[in-house]
Amino acid sequence: xxxxxxxxxxxxxxxxxxxxxxxxxxxxxxxxxxxxxxxxxxxxxxxxxxxxxxxxxxxxxxxxxxxxxxxxxxxxxxxxxxxxxxxxxxxxxxxxxxxxxxxxxxxxxxxxxxxxxxxxxxxxxxxxxxxxxxxxxxxxxxxxxxxxxxxxxxxxxxxxxxxxxxxxxxxxxxxxxxxxxxxxxxxxxxxxxxxxxxxxxxxxxxxxxxxxxxxxxxxxxxxxxxxxxxxxxxxxxxxxxxxxxxxxxxxxxxxxxxxxxxxxxxxxxxxxxxxxxxxxxxxxxxxxxxxxxxxxxxxxxxxxxxxxxxxxxxxxxxxxxxxxxxxxxxxxxxxxxxxxxxxxxxxxxxxxxxxxxxxxxxxxxxxxxxxxxxxxxxxxxxxxxxxxxxxxxxxxxxxxxxxxxxxxxxxxxxxxxxxxxxxxxxxxxxxxxxxxxxxxxxxxxxxxxxxxxxxxxxxxxxxxxxxxxxxxxxxxxxxxxxxxxxxxxx
Amino acid sequence: xxxxxxxxxxxxxxxxxxxxxxxxxxxxxxxxxxxxxxxxxxxxxxxxxxxxxxxxxxxxxxxxxxxxxxxxxxxxxxxxxxxxxxxxxxxxxxxxxxxxxxxxxxxxxxxxxxxxxxxxxxxxxxxxxxxxxxxxxxxxxxxxxxxxxxxxxxxxxxxxxxxxxxxxxxxxxxxxxxxxxxxxxxxxxxxxxxxxxxxxxxxxxxxxxxxxxxxxxxxxxxxxxxxxxxxx
Amino acid sequence: xxxxxxxxxxxxxxxxxxxxxxxxxxxxxxxxxxxxxxxxxxxxxxxxxxxxxxxxxxxxxxxxxxxxxxxxxxxxxxxxxxxxxxxxxxxxxxxxxxxxxxxxxxxxxxxxxxxxxxxxxxxxxxxxxxxxxxxxxxxxxxxxxxxxxxxxxxxxxxxxxxxxxxxxxxxxxxxxxxxxxxxxxxxxxxxxxxxxxxxxxxxxxxxxxxxxxxxxx
Numbered sequence: 001x002x003x004x005x006x007x008x009x010x011x012x013x014x015x016x017x018x019x020x021x022x023x024x025x026x027x028x029x030x031x032x033x034x035x036x037x038x039x040x041x042x043x044x045x046x047x048x049x050x051x052x053x054x055x056x057x058x059x060x061x062x063x064x065x066x067x068x069x070x071x072x073x074x075x076x077x078x079x080x081x082x083x084x085x086x087x088x089x090x091x092x093x094x095x096x097x098x099x100x101x102x103x104x105x106x107x108x109x110x111x112x113x114x115x116x117x118x119x120x121x122x123x124x125x126x127x128x129x130x131x132x133x134x135x136x137x138x139x140x141x142x143x144x145x146x147x148x149x150x151x152x153x154x155x156x157x158x159x160x161x162x163x164x165x166x167x168x169x170x171x172x173x174x175x176x177x178x179x180x181x182x183x184x185x186x187x188x189x190x191x192x193x194x195x196x197x198x199x200x201x202x203x204x205x206x207x208x209x210x211x212x213x214x215x216x217x218x219x220x221x222x223x224x225x226x227x228x229x230x231x232x233x234x235x236x237x238x239x240x241x242x243x244x245x246x247x248x249x250x251x252x253x254x255x256x257x258x259x260x261x262x263x264x265x266x267x268x269x270x271x272x273x274x275x276x277x278x279x280x281x282x283x284x285x286x287x288x289x290x291x292x293x294x295x296x297x298x299x300x301x302x303x304x305x306x307x308x309x310x311x312x313x314x315x316x317x318x319x320x321x322x323x324x325x326x327x328x329x330x331x332x333x334x335x336x337x338x339x340x341x342x343x344x345x346x347x348x349x350x351x352x353x354x355x356x357x358x359x360x361x362x363x364x365x366x367x368x369x370x371x372x373x374x375x376x377x378x379x380x381x382x383x384x385x386x387x388x389x390x391x392x393x394x395x396x397x398x399x400x401x402x403x404x405x406x407x408x409x410x411x412x413x414x415x416x417x418x419x420x421x422x423x424x425x426x427x428x429x430x431x432x433x434x435x436x437x438x439x440x441x442x443x444x445x446x447x448x449x450x451x452x453x454x455x456x457x458x459x460x461x462x463x464x465x466x467x468x469x470x471x472x473x474x475x476x477x478x479x480x481x482x483x484x485x486x487x488x489x490x
Numbered sequence: 491x492x493x494x495x496x497x498x499x500x501x502x503x504x505x506x507x508x509x510x511x512x513x514x515x516x517x518x519x520x521x522x523x524x525x526x527x528x529x530x531x532x533x534x535x536x537x538x539x540x541x542x543x544x545x546x547x548x549x550x551x552x553x554x555x556x557x558x559x560x561x562x563x564x565x566x567x568x569x570x571x572x573x574x575x576x577x578x579x580x581x582x583x584x585x586x587x588x589x590x591x592x593x594x595x596x597x598x599x600x601x602x603x604x605x606x607x608x609x610x611x612x613x614x615x616x617x618x619x620x621x622x623x624x625x626x627x628x629x630x631x632x633x634x635x636x637x638x639x640x641x642x643x644x645x646x647x648x649x650x651x652x653x654x655x656x657x658x659x660x661x662x663x664x665x666x667x668x669x670x671x672x673x674x675x676x677x678x679x680x681x682x683x684x685x686x687x688x689x690x691x692x693x694x695x696x697x698x699x700x701x702x703x704x705x706x707x708x709x710x711x712x713x714x715x716x717x718x719x720x721x722x
Numbered sequence: 723x724x725x726x727x728x729x730x731x732x733x734x735x736x737x738x739x740x741x742x743x744x745x746x747x748x749x750x751x752x753x754x755x756x757x758x759x760x761x762x763x764x765x766x767x768x769x770x771x772x773x774x775x776x777x778x779x780x781x782x783x784x785x786x787x788x789x790x791x792x793x794x795x796x797x798x799x800x801x802x803x804x805x806x807x808x809x810x811x812x813x814x815x816x817x818x819x820x821x822x823x824x825x826x827x828x829x830x831x832x833x834x835x836x837x838x839x840x841x842x843x844x845x846x847x848x849x850x851x852x853x854x855x856x857x858x859x860x861x862x863x864x865x866x867x868x869x870x871x872x873x874x875x876x877x878x879x880x881x882x883x884x885x886x887x888x889x890x891x892x893x894x895x896x897x898x899x900x901x902x903x904x905x906x907x908x909x910x911x912x913x914x915x916x917x918x919x920x921x922x923x924x925x926x927x928x929x930x931x932x933x934x935x936x937x938x939x
Contacts, residue, residue, distance in 0.1 A: 016532045026530070062839075065863070065873040072877045077794020106533065139792040143833055180726070181534060189733045196737055204745070205831075212826040214753045216834050218745050229737070241534055248531030253539040265732060269740030275836055278804035280821045283565035283574045285748065290563075291556040298549050305545065347574070351809050355800060355838035384526040426838065429813035432599055432608055433841050438869045440839075480529065569752040570933040572820055573805055600815030604850050604866060613865065615896025616858065654894065657851045666848060667928070 030385045032111035033102050036118035040098035043126050045462050047090025052455040054083035059451040063444040073137045081148040082136045089129045095375040096234045097164050100187050103241050104168050107184050108175030121163035128156040144205055146223035151206050165191045182257040186237035193229040197222050213280050224272030235374040239331050243310050246324050252309035260302035267295040274345040293345030300338040307331045320482045322397045326377030333369035358419025361412050369408045391481035396464040403457030411450035418443025594679025597672050610684045618647035620680050624720050627688035632718035634699045637673050640708035662705035670696040755824045760930040775929045778828045786921025789914045800835035801844045815849050816842040817927035818936045845927040856919040857893040862901045878915035884908045
């Protein structure tokens with residue numbers, strides 16, 4: 001009997017926005033998330049600005065060491081970590097909380113209840129992040145990559161995360177509708193993976209340190225999986241949600257979605273060891289990491305085909321819609337960065353790129369060109385639904401897009417080229433080390449230029465964002481804010 | 491069969507929020523407020539296109555490669571194997587012919603250039619230059635002694651006074667334990683680089699000087715000049 | 723995918739699998755390594771009356787490591803040596819052999835680093851043993867390494883007027899240097915600077931281990 005119900009409700013009376021009941025339901029779900037989502041988004045945009053300022057300081061210091069050289073608080077080793085933590089725990093996680101929970105609520109077709117708890121948890125999260133970053137700047141950094149925040153704020157982070165993650169899982173528990181969509185698999189998995197990763201890493205490195213280089217393995221298992229099992233699934237969930245949503249087409253293939261999800265879950269887990277190639281750990285661990293990294297080609301190709309085949313024929317709409325322009329940029333970057341990453345794991349390539357700016361460029365390629373761009377796109381879709389208003393300025397969206405696209409492009413190319421040169425020189429013992437340093441300086445300048453561009457983009461985004469939240473004149477429904485004025489949903 | 495639709499099963503009470511919203515849905519004003527929702531397309535669904543065959547073929551190849559690679563470079567899963575090519579006895583590589591200048595240049599770059607700088611120019615007032623000074627190109631015994639045991643106290647090099655502490659690179663206590671051959675090579679290198687032009691110093695000569703003195707602490711500048719005065 | 727138990731189990735087991743495979747196995751396989759002598763006797767036992775390696779850093783050097791950690795030095799400097807033939811680490815004098823897990827067992831916090839904006843430091847105490855050099859370099863890296871992008875750590879030093887006679891610990895920087903603070907002034911390392919230099923000098927990879935002998939070239 002229940003099968004019949006499922007079949008009819010999905011196929012004969014489709015869950016479609018042509019049905020007024022469905023629109024009403026979505027409206028109610030959006031409203032139930034409204035306050036919490038806006039709260040997380042405001043936090044994330046503020047952190048984005050703070051993180052950008054820290055990034056600029058770090059980038060300038062990297063080629064002009066005397067810049068602000070007298071201030072211990074702003075020494076490179078600290079300001080760089082503060083930048084990373086502001087972006088990871090401030091910007092990215094707040095954006096994930098907003099976008100991920102909102103998508104989850106919509107896909108589960110159920111309102112978010114007791115969202116007051118989300119404010120408390122979110123406030124705790126942001127207070128702990130603030131204290132943590134201040135701690136790094138004041139000299140309490142742990143110098144463990146991606147876990148720099150001083151030990152005492154981590155339980156607060158874990159607790160507030162537990163509350164927020166629980167809300168996502170509860171939404172899933174009380175879902176309506178029979179079908180579980182691919183985005184839900186990714187969000188559910190990520191909500192579960194992240195706290196496990198974080199807790200184990202804290203326990204085994206900070207609170208009860210394991211002996212010797214087991215710490216290093218734990219560190220890279222964690223740090224790589226934050227990208228692979230937290231940012232990536234959330235961004236892929238968003239791409240899987242928004243591409244078919246905006247285009248009004250189904251995703252190309254359910255089978256590819258399944259293959260992509262499980263191969264990612266299986267292989268990404270093991271890939272982190274490639275950060276220790278040549279390092280003081282047994283060779284079998286390194287080989288396992290290399291194989292897993294190369295295996296990542298499978299989910300990447302699968303996802304690329306799935307997204308591409310969905311988008312194909314609708315490139316005009318992709319270009320017009322702010323949401324899709326950012327998200328498709330991110331999806332293409334995902335393919336590129338992952339394939340480059342698989343290549344970098346090979347010993348013959350890694351011997352050059354390891355320990356150089358190539359890796360730094362690669363990290364930004366992944367976290368920015370892929371993850372952050374997709375988050376921008378998601379926010380462009382969410383905000384009008386949450387506020388019943390349109391984005392005030394298409395020009396600012398265009399400025400945002402072009403500054404970010406150009407900026408990250410310059411950074412990735414600059415650091416890849418500079419890093420490759422650095423690596424080749426470093427592996428030639430007849431070249432004095434200082435010459436490898438001097439050779440990278442022009443490329444580090446290119447990073448500063450890209451950092452300025454990105455910051456301009458972020459400021460444009462923030463202006464538009466706060467203008468939308470606090471409109472000076474009443475924003476009427478003048479139609480969606482599109483990038484060339486033709487009619488398509490934003 | 492819309493009767494089977496769970497949403498349609500229960501008719502909302504005429505005064506419930508749901509039914510009010512449904513009524514309001516027709517209202518122009520509400521439609522304007524909800525313009526963003528009204529234009530929304532359907533929630534995403536999935537198509538069921540088959541997986542392209544070539545991808546399955548590609549994946550089979552990658553998985554096969556992974557298996558072969560992992561087996562080949564697993565180091566037998568031992569904790570103490572750090573070289574992926576280590577299999578049984580490693581072939582002993584034929585030592586390349588020893589070139590004192592090439593070797594000396596490398597030792598210099600790794601060990602000496604931080605202070606005496608890449609071109610042997612030193613840092614005025616802190617680290618004496620090695621170019622154009624008799625300390626380097628003069629008595630070979632004096633140079634070997636400095637390298638082996640270190641040097642302290644005031645010395646004058648090319649008109650400037652220096653008062654640093656050159657570490658001992660020989661094998662004695664506190665020394666950095668560089669072999670006679672490398673000491674000879676680096677001494678030869680600095681005596682012949684950057685326009686310096688003095689005869690080479692052999693490994694045997696270093697050995698000879700070292701054996702004659704044995705272990706000792708760093709030389710004092712004046713003490714050493716007493717034994718081996720500068721020619722001027 | 724509507725088979726939810728399978729979904730949950732899959733999510734759980736993929737992470738459990740990698741944690742077991744990478745971390746738990748490592749912990750079991752080499753998480754319990756202890757100190758050893760440089761060589762073992764014929765039966766594979768420790769040699770008697772010989773020093774055990776690696777050695778624990780103590781005192782000022784230990785404090786120096788805290789300074790190293792709080793300043794974030796490891797974001798530009800690695801402390802790991804790759805094997806000969808894989809990169810040029812040993813040829814650059816960064817160590818006479820590859821560094822191996824046992825080299826790190828006595829460290830509360832392992833700062834391997836993944837970046838070489840600056841050179842590897844695993845063997846810096848052996849490579850540059852001069853205290854003066856390190857103080858000059860920390861005060862302003864341009865003094866010893868022109869063109870470096872390392873930031874100056876002058877905030878670890880105190881500039882003060884020279885008293886009746888020069889302070890015994892004053893950092894030797896010639897009056898003629900553009901980095902000298904001025905006539906009549908001298909540069910005194912703070913305790914943190916002394917500690918950091920002590921830590922630098924304690925970083926040495928000049929001993930063999932049974933699994934990683936130093937091969938004379």
